Amino acid sequence: MNYYVLLLALLTGLGSGTAQAQRRSKVKIKTEAAPASAASRYQPLFGGLSVAAAEGVMGPAFLPDIARSFPSRAEASRFFSTKGYEYLTEGQLDTARYRFNLAWLLDQQNPEAYRGLGIISSRQPTPDAAITLFAQGLAIAPANAGIMSDLGASYLLRYKQTRKKKDLEQGLTYLEKATAADPANATAWQQLAQGYFLREEYPKAWEAVHQGQSLNMTSIDFDFIGELQAKLPDPRGMFK
The missing domain is CATH 1.25.40.10 (Tetratricopeptide repeat domain)
Structure with missing residues (x-):
């Protein structure tokens, strides 16, 4: 069986998030990033940028918009990781990767951000990047069987x-x-x-x-x- 298909099968039962998250399914993300930096939004973990640098890529309006839309950064992170899985199952990989990156940016202790990026990275010719991302997620949630x-x-x-x-x-x-x-x-x-x-x-x-x-x-x-x-x-x- 295709390795990527096996990983996608594990998404069954993850759920579609809280009702509050579903009500916010049309949250708009404003960015004012320079064109040279924008591409990092579609690289796992913003291409290795620090949190501060990644926030800079998103632009000054990003965090205020999050504060107005969610009661906490942790809840916003869970929302974006849930949306990431939805886009992943639809085959919209760039959009999914972006949402998982946002989940990481808002809460580096959200293991689903690393897992989602790992699943997408499993499409690469070698599994090295996926292994690194899954290991990071497991370090945060060592009992996570998925x-x-x-x-x-x-x-x-x-x-x-x-x-x-x-x-x-x-x-x-x-x-x-x-x-x-x-x-x-x-x-x-x-x-x-x-x-x-x-x-x-x-x-x-x-x-x-x-x-x-x-x-x-x-x-x-x-x-x-x-x-x-x-x-x-x-x-x-x-x-x-």
Whole structure:
């Protein structure tokens, strides 16, 4: 299954934000940034700018507008991260990236800002940027099973590219923690199955497949099932 699709599947159930946020779905963002700086708004975390520099890119009207529209910067940040996910599921990646950047700018302790940017960065040829962003989010919210799963899947992808055992073990560690923290996450179970497959632990891979299948059949990657069957027929005989 496409790695980006796997990450998008994790968005299910995140919700569309509070009713108050929905009422503000047409909040306008005014900017007076110089053209040379405007492009950084569409780079993850404003391209590495400091918070003060990023605020400068947004222009002097930005923070006063936020103060008039929201009771706190933290609530504004949650609003923009929610909108970021909405744009992400619609495939509007630049707009989504911009909204996640705003979420970060307003509250650097909002883990969803890093997660959203990480999911978008997973479209890059290598997962390095996504790993960095997911790790930043997990440092803020170490019990967040969704980010654990994202990070684990990213390490598995890097292992497929580098064949470094450390990446495989890191990926499995995060995915095992993710499924322990959220046993109902069918996609994480399927990702864990792929990790066990890469470690040539085929019986454990089948156990993870069946666990995910029992939760949600749509999580099944039938191309992967074919590869697993070639190594070990399904012990339960459900997949033939």
